[in-house]
Amino acid sequence: MAKKKSIDKSVERRAYGLTILKAAHPRMRQLKKHHEPSIHGNKFWSSSYLLMDYLGYQGLPIGAQVLEAGCGWGLAGVFCAKQFGARVTGIDADEQVFPYLDLHAEVNGVEIQTRQARFEEMTAKELAGFDVLLAADVCFWDEMIDPLYCLIEKAVKAGVQQVILADPGRPPFVKVSERCIDKLGGQTKTWSVEGAVTASGNLMIIGSLPRKRK
Numbered sequence: 598m599a600k601k602k603s604i605d606k607s608v609e610r611r612a613y614g615l616t617i618l619k620a621a622h623p624r625m626r627q628l629k630k631h632h633e634p635s636i637h638g639n640k641f642w643s644s645s646y647l648l649m650d651y652l653g654y655q656g657l658p659i660g661a662q663v664l665e666a667g668c669g670w671g672l673a674g675v676f677c678a679k680q681f682g683a684r685v686t687g688i689d690a691d692e693q694v695f696p697y698l699d700l701h702a703e704v705n706g707v708e709i710q711t712r713q714a715r716f717e718e719m720t721a722k723e724l725a726g727f728d729v730l731l732a733a734d735v736c737f738w739d740e741m742i743d744p745l746y747c748l749i750e751k752a753v754k755a756g757v758q759q760v761i762l763a764d765p766g767r768p769p770f771v772k773v774s775e776r777c778i779d780k781l782g783g784q785t786k787t788w789s790v791e792g793a794v795t796a797s798g799n800l801m802i803i804g805s806l807p808r809k810r811k
């Protein structure tokens with residue numbers, strides 16, 4: 598019988614089939630010496646668990662093209678690649694997050710494309726190549742409302758089939774959600790996860806995917 602790899606809980610945790618490294622992990626400490634994210638991409642934010650939980654419930658078509666916007670360490674995208682064989686691109690305004698994303702892709706045995714780009718820099722042509730747009734915890738200042746809404750609107754018009762945002766429920770996120778409900782047919786759901794990890798907040802969902810599950 599295959600032996601289950603043991604983990605050192607002081608430096609890493611397991612959740613949703615992923616290995617997530619803590620700040621105390623030697624490789625994370627090494628990265629921290631040279632890479633300092635500056636727009637709150639300095640840690641993994643637990644709204645990503647809401648995305649993972651919802652996607653585990655909903656499923657994703659095998660090989661779906663996924664864009665994770667404001668990806669930070671990219672764990673939601675890593676989950677899609679590992680669980681569903683999704684082809685994932687992470688974009689973030691801050692290139693300092695990518696070494697942390699690359700390390701998490703490596704320890705989880707997947708490949709993720711990355712690109713430094715702000716929400717407002719993504720073109721309709723680029724967005725047309727994706728099936729799903731995901732974002733966790735990316736709307737925490739009022740000035741993020743317009744760029745994030747514009748990205749979502751552009752994505753929907755370009756043919757992206759589903760958009761899912763997750764957030765603890767901060768006021769700027771609520772404003773984006775209200776606009777998406779009003780203009781793009783979005784809906785919100787409260788969502789929470791309990792157990793080995795805990796998180797709670799809101800999902801804003803536009804559209805749906807073919808019901809083909811893994």
Ligand SMILES: C[S@@+](CC[C@H](N)C(=O)[O-])C[C@H]1O[C@@H](n2cnc3c(N)ncnc32)[C@H](O)[C@@H]1O
Pocket residue numbers: 635636637638639640641642643644645666667668669670671672688689690691694714715716717732733734735741744
């Ligand atoms: C709170 S962190 C969340 C990171 C990740 N999604 C997570 O859940 O762990 C917000 C991320 O959004 C990125 N960000 C902020 N403004 C952005 C913008 N206008 N365009 C693209 N990324 C942005 C930050 O650099 C940061 O990595």
